[in-house]
Amino acid sequence: MKFEHFGTGIIKGLAVTLRHLFRKPITTQYPEQKLTTSRRARGNELVWDITKCTACGTCAKACPQGVIRIVTSAKPVENRYVVEKFEVDTGYCIFCGLCVEACPFQSLLMGYSYERAKYRRHEVVHTNEMLLPSAKRPASGYMYPKLAKALPPQTLLIERDEVKG
Amino acid sequence: MVLNPGLGMEYHWQALPPDWPGNFWWHWLAFSVIILAFVLGLVMGFIWLERRGIGRFQIRLGPNRTGPFGLLQPIADAVKVLLKENIVPAAADKIVHWLAPLVAFVPTLMIFAVVPFQDGALLADLNVGVLYIVAISSISTVGIFMAGWSSSNKYSLLAAMRDVATVVSYEIPVVLSLAGVVLLAGSLSLNQIVMAQDIPFILLQPLAFLLFFIAASAEINRTPFDLLEADSELVAGFHIEYSGMKFALFYLTEYAEALAVSAIIATLFLGGWRGPVLPPWLWFVGKVVAVFSVMFWIRSTLPRVRIDQLMALAWKFLLPLALINLVVTAVQVLAWPEASLWAMVPVNVAIMAALVVTWSRLLKLGGGRVEV
Amino acid sequence: MALKTESFALNIGPLHPSTHGVFRMRAVLDGEVIANMEPVFGYLHRGIEKLAEERTYTGVIPLTDRLDYLASMSNNLAYVLAVEKLAEISAPERATYLRVILAELQRIASHLIAVGAFVNDCGAFFTPFLYMFREREKILDLFEMLSGQRLLYNYMRIGGFNQDIPDEFLPALQKFVSQMPGFIDEYDRLLAENEILLARTKGVGILPQDLAVNISASGPVLRASGVKWDIRKADPYCGYDRFEFDIPTGTAGDCYDRYRVRIEEMRQSLRIIEQAMKQLPSGAVKSTVPYLVRPPAGEAYAHIEAPKGELGFYLVSDNSIAPYRCHIRAPSLINLTALRDMTVGWKVADLIVIFGSIDITMGEVDR
Numbered sequence: 051m052k053f054e055h056f057g058t059g060i061i062k063g064l065a066v067t068l069r070h071l072f073r074k075p076i077t078t079q080y081p082e083q084k085l086t087t088s089r090r091a092r093g094n095e096l097v098w099d100i101t102k103c104t105a106c107g108t109c110a111k112a113c114p115q116g117v118i119r120i121v122t123s124a125k126p127v128e129n130r131y132v133v134e135k136f137e138v139d140t141g142y143c144i145f146c147g148l149c150v151e152a153c154p155f156q157s158l159l160m161g162y163s164y165e166r167a168k169y170r171r172h173e174v175v176h177t178n179e180m181l182l183p184s185a186k187r188p189a190s191g192y193m194y195p196k197l198a199k200a201l202p203p204q205t206l207l208i209e210r211d212e213v214k215g
Numbered sequence: 216m217v218l219n220p221g222l223g224m225e226y227h228w229q230a231l232p233p234d235w236p237g238n239f240w241w242h243w244l245a246f247s248v249i250i251l252a253f254v255l256g257l258v259m260g261f262i263w264l265e266r267r268g269i270g271r272f273q274i275r276l277g278p279n280r281t282g283p284f285g286l287l288q289p290i291a292d293a294v295k296v297l298l299k300e301n302i303v304p305a306a307a308d309k310i311v312h313w314l315a316p317l318v319a320f321v322p323t324l325m326i327f328a329v330v331p332f333q334d335g336a337l338l339a340d341l342n343v344g345v346l347y348i349v350a351i352s353s354i355s356t357v358g359i360f361m362a363g364w365s366s367s368n369k370y371s372l373l374a375a376m377r378d379v380a381t382v383v384s385y386e387i388p389v390v391l392s393l394a395g396v397v398l399l400a401g402s403l404s405l406n407q408i409v410m411a412q413d414i415p416f417i418l419l420q421p422l423a424f425l426l427f428f429i430a431a432s433a434e435i436n437r438t439p440f441d442l443l444e445a446d447s448e449l450v451a452g453f454h455i456e457y458s459g460m461k462f463a464l465f466y467l468t469e470y471a472e473a474l475a476v477s478a479i480i481a482t483l484f485l486g487g488w489r490g491p492v493l494p495p496w497l498w499f500v501g502k503v504v505a506v507f508s509v510m511f512w513i514r515s516t517l518p519r520v521r522i523d524q525l526m527a528l529a530w531k532f533l534l535p536l537a538l539i540n541l542v543v544t545a546v547q548v549l550a551w552p553e554a555s556l557w558a559m560v561p562v563n564v565a566i567m568a569a570l571v572v573t574w575s576r577l578l579k580l581g582g583g584r585v586e587v
Numbered sequence: 588m589a590l591k592t593e594s595f596a597l598n599i600g601p602l603h604p605s606t607h608g609v610f611r612m613r614a615v616l617d618g619e620v621i622a623n624m625e626p627v628f629g630y631l632h633r634g635i636e637k638l639a640e641e642r643t644y645t646g647v648i649p650l651t652d653r654l655d656y657l658a659s660m661s662n663n664l665a666y667v668l669a670v671e672k673l674a675e676i677s678a679p680e681r682a683t684y685l686r687v688i689l690a691e692l693q694r695i696a697s698h699l700i701a702v703g704a705f706v707n708d709c710g711a712f713f714t715p716f717l718y719m720f721r722e723r724e725k726i727l728d729l730f731e732m733l734s735g736q737r738l739l740y741n742y743m744r745i746g747g748f749n750q751d752i753p754d755e756f757l758p759a760l761q762k763f764v765s766q767m768p769g770f771i772d773e774y775d776r777l778l779a780e781n782e783i784l785l786a787r788t789k790g791v792g793i794l795p796q797d798l799a800v801n802i803s804a805s806g807p808v809l810r811a812s813g814v815k816w817d818i819r820k821a822d823p824y825c826g827y828d829r830f831e832f833d834i835p836t837g838t839a840g841d842c843y844d845r846y847r848v849r850i851e852e853m854r855q856s857l858r859i860i861e862q863a864m865k866q867l868p869s870g871a872v873k874s875t876v877p878y879l880v881r882p883p884a885g886e887a888y889a890h891i892e893a894p895k896g897e898l899g900f901y902l903v904s905d906n907s908i909a910p911y912r913c914h915i916r917a918p919s920l921i922n923l924t925a926l927r928d929m930t931v932g933w934k935v936a937d938l939i940v941i942f943g944s945i946d947i948t949m950g951e952v953d954r
């Protein structure tokens with residue numbers, strides 16, 4: 051192996067790094083600055099709307115991980131099933147979204163939030179009321195374009211003004 | 216003759232007789248403290264500067280949480296490292312393992328004894344200053360080898376072997392490239408060399424500067440010659456089994472060596488403390504920081520060479536060029552008219568370019584596959 | 588007097604910064620020179636092939652994400668194609684074009700990591716790596732926009748996609764495609780002529796053409812050895828025959844060629860994306876597929892040119908809702924076959940470089 055380029059290759063490389071010294075950093079200072087996630091974000095939780103759920107159990111069957119447990123009871127008078135217990139063990143959930151895709155009644159949605167780390171294991175098991183949507187548990191627009199439209203647009207690195215290479 | 220040592224840097228120490236009672240020790244004490252403060256302070260500064268600087272080269276910010284601009288980061292790191300558990304591997308040679316960081320660190324500190332911070336402001340104006348630097352700086356290798364060997368870890372042993380090989384090879388180009396400077400200045404004392412630099416020697420000796428920069432970076436294992444630490448191959452190299460304060464000492468050594476090389480380059484090639492307007496010590500520190508910045512700029516750009524290429528570079532590229540440079544300088548010192556010193560600059564730059572280009576054509580770096 | 592020397596065994600990995608996961612190389616060293624090398628893997632075995640037998644055909648798609656987690660889209664594509672072949676479903680035109688776009692984007696993203704990590708293995712202090720991560724980040728942003736996640740997309744479905752692309756996708760993609768060539772040129776300025784990189788990679792770890800064919804290597808590793816073999820041309824899927832692109836090949840089969848081939852492939856991928864964007868038809872992105880796919884009994888093998896090589900899924904159906912057998916032809920694993928032949932006689936430092944130049948993902952090797 052020879053010094054084919056008499057060291058000019060090294061100098062060219064040094065010039066490239068030097069040029070980067072004067073570019074804006076592309077990193078974000080995380081806890082203070084936050085990027086907006088995708089409108090279809092599959093966040094670290096599921097959001098479940100009890101009013102729409104018919105207790106059909108499709109979501110539980112669709113889940114490849116067996117994360118969703120549903121206990122239902124029949125209400126013959128009203129001719130429907132009601133959910134007694136809807137339990138999602140987010141510790142085992144891989145947030146693949148297949149349950150949301152499977153739900154035929156728009157009752158199960160992916161959560162929009164992340165940062166859902168917990169200190170205790172039992173805290174990651176969400177049951178009934180804990181799954182309901184609220185200001186703290188917004189739903190994302192995964193599979194539901196109408197919901198997605200309402201969410202803020204995703205921050206894209208490509209939109210950042212940057213000197214071209 | 217003023218006999219008021221210990222306080223001011225404004226005195227010309229070399230003018231003092233070395234045998235005045237008591238005061239001699241004052242001088243030592245004062246400068247020991249200054250050197251310790253200088254080394255520790257600047258090393259902290261360097262660590263911060265390198266991390267921030269490399270961060271910016273890599274279009275990120277670098278540490279910015281502890282203190283304004285992350286200035287306290289080195290201190291936080293130091294505290295953290297101090298509080299860490301000191302682990303000695305069961306199979307280690309315990310005494311050697313303990314001694315190694317000290318053996319590595321102390322000689323590095325001793326280099327600064329002969330570095331002038333401003334005119335005459337140095338611990339000991341040895342008239343063999345350059346020789347002393349060359350001699351003392353290679354002692355750290357013993358410490359590193361001790362560390363690598365005593366850890367009884369295969370990675371650290373490999374690193375230690377590499378270090379010894381590197382230092383043995385690179386001492387020679389270092390010395391030879393310094394010899395050119397010494398010839399020009401006509402003295403081995405660093406203060407005298409600074410005094411001689413009406414034109415910074417980087418202009419008169421560009422080739423020597425290039426060779427010294429490469430060789431010295433190799434000797435202190437800065438990228439692209441950081442084969443000792445080679446995190447992608449040897450994980451952490453010789454200090455893989457070190458933790459706590461002992462690791463901190465190695466870390467300190469690494470940066471103190473970088474500081475030493477920057478200081479030597481600043482002194483020998485960039486005119487040391489000489490410069491207009493600003494106070495001399497500020498010039499000196501500024502130059503040191505500038506040289507170090509180039510070092511981490513290089514670090515952030517280049518990949519690492521391989522051990523056989525490293526050896527080949529020393530023996531096939533640096534050594535012959537350093538010899539040629541020495542001969543050329545000797546001839547120039549003898550024959551060049553004193554008045555037209557500036558004319559030497561383009562001549563020497565041309566010589567450097569020609570030599571580098573021809574040698575690049577001749578050079579073959581390292582071996583290929585070995586049949587086993 | 589001859590010195591007594593002794594070779595010694597060095598375990599590189601499973602926990603080592605340069606093993607790209609949990610790979611172990613048991614190297615016998617003679618000084619710095621590698622006298623023998625034995626790869627040991629299986630540390631990341633999760634039994635994905637077996638797990639697939641327990642899940643519905645759709646439920647396997649998230650599993651394929653976790654094979655080569657740096658190129659989830661390609662894995663999805665290969666699996667989905669296999670199922671479509673098995674169940675005789677065809678995806679609509681728009682979905683086919685989108686698949687091409689996404690697969691090529693994924694190829695760029697994966698090659699960026701491959702090159703970045705490779706230069707890191709050569710000893711560069713993360714700088715090229717981070718520059719390349721910047722561009723990869725832009726691709727991940729696009730993928731996140733589509734699928735909601737940045738790494739494990741789970742976006743393709745049997746018969747198309749689960750949802751159409753949002754409106755803001757195409758403008759962003761256009762912007763990326765117009766910016767990217769500039770950045771690739773910048774990487775070239777940074778690396779292509781760098782003497783140290785050349786010294787470290789040229790002539791190092793040569794994989795001879797015949798050996799490459801014999802071990803059935805594929806992808807950039809094969810093409811760097813000078814074999815012009817690309818499934819996109821050899822057995823076009825997803826209508827790759829409709830696009831114009833070249834297959835970059837190397838000549839020497841050394842680490843440098845593998846690196847160059849990857850860089851050139853990025854340029855070709857951009858070309859394909861540009862063409863596919865122009866031709867992208869409108870319409871549905873999913874054909875009507877029953878909720879539980881129940882393919883007729885039989886078997887099918889579909890392969891694609893994944894970033895790392897030929898990725899194939901072999902599926903056997905017994906007319907139930909879950910595959911009877913799912914075998915994955917993982918390019919990473921097969922490309923590793925020649926590692927010993929490539930590394931013996933080189934130095935420890937070269938071992939890392941050669942290993943890095945093959946570009947493997949442990950998730951795919953161990954499955």
Ligand code: SF4
Binds near residue numbers: 112114117118142149
């Ligand atoms: S996101 Fe996936 S793993 Fe989680 S509950 Fe839904 S289907 Fe199951």
Ligand code: SF4
Binds near residue numbers: 102103105108109
């Ligand atoms: S699929 Fe939807 S409606 Fe059916 S049980 Fe699940 S959440 Fe309820």
